[in-house]
Amino acid sequence: MRLRIEHRTHYEFSQPQRRLVQLLRVTPPSFDGQAVVDWHVEVDCDARLKRSRDGYGNEVTMLYVDGPIDRIALTVGGEVLTDDKAGMVQGAPEPLPVELFLRPTPQTIADAAITEFARDIAESAADPLSRLHGLCGALWRQIRFDAGDGNPHRDAASTFADGHGVCQDHAHVFVAAARVLGHPARYISGHLWRSDGQNVQPAAHAWAEAWVDGYGWIGFDPANGASPTDAYVRVAIGLDYRDAAPIAGARVGGGAETMHVEVAVAEAIQQRQSQSQ
The missing domain is CATH 3.10.620.30 (C8orf32 fold)
Structure with missing residues (x-):
């Protein structure tokens, strides 16, 4: 199958945060039966991204944001070819x-x-x-x-x-x-x-x-x-x-936070056909 994935995470904070540090385990690897065609990690504010592998071999992205910031949205996704x-x-x-x-x-x-x-x-x-x-x-x-x-x-x-x-x-x-x-x-x-x-x-x-x-x-x-x-x-x-959690991290600043997650997984060919109609 050719699958199109979009994983969106939106945070809101009750008061501005001075700093955010997030560890993202959101990038799939390629191996027998799974080939990553393209993949992206997008942030809706100024951020520093650093990619590496953790001790389990997972592809990880460290996300650093300097405040003040009262909300942040992350969008990750791309296309993956899979075999059974x-x-x-x-x-x-x-x-x-x-x-x-x-x-x-x-x-x-x-x-x-x-x-x-x-x-x-x-x-x-x-x-x-x-x-x-x-x-x-x-x-x-x-x-x-x-x-x-x-x-x-x-x-x-x-x-x-x-x-x-x-x-x-x-x-x-x-x-x-x-x-x-x-x-x-x-x-x-x-x-x-x-x-x-x-x-x-x-x-x-x-x-x-x-x-x-x-x-x-x-x-x-x-x-x-x-x-x-x-x-x-x-x-x-x-x-x-x-x-293996997709997102983990810490923030510097008081108050409460709310998080909304939405994941869309669709067949890529069908998605393109629907967009062209």
Whole structure:
């Protein structure tokens, strides 16, 4: 597929800020099955941008703005060519050993309930790959998707106990359960083109990847009960949400802030045809 993505973030502050520093993980990499045709990062004010890679191999952009400033809008996006690789990830930057992704974090600790759930799935699976597909499908049935339930600090145990959450919650539970079963697993942030015509979404998407000997890293999206296809654009990885969040940062100045996010994911060819009519 040829996908066109536009990710817009708008901040407003109740009083002028003296300085803003933002870390942006919004630029997707190119690898087997994903080729970035073009990509841009735009800011509606004077800003300094510095690009680099973090310890996970993610492409990051540091954004520096000197105030006074009471609002800022960021627009990032471009076009990406994708192929369906049945969730298999090959050729992506991998600076860290696979074993690192067995490490639990506060958001991905498996409690007794998740541990029992994961081991029950494992007992009925014939091989490791079937075990992980079974886990993905079981979590899709177990945890109801609730679009209004977003909390970036929520942990896997709380989500599993409540039985509902957003895509990042599904990903955290999958990562926790996969690690219980001895599979290195990690959190993925990115974008999803929806076939139901809902091109404009209130946030980016999230899923997980697990390591399977003989295959390598394979993606699993427990919010949809399937592996990623060519409808997915993979952007950043981490042990949990905090390592892969699209935007993180700090500001110098008091008062409160409000943030509005809008993500548009569409087939690029269809978009051009509609614009020409």
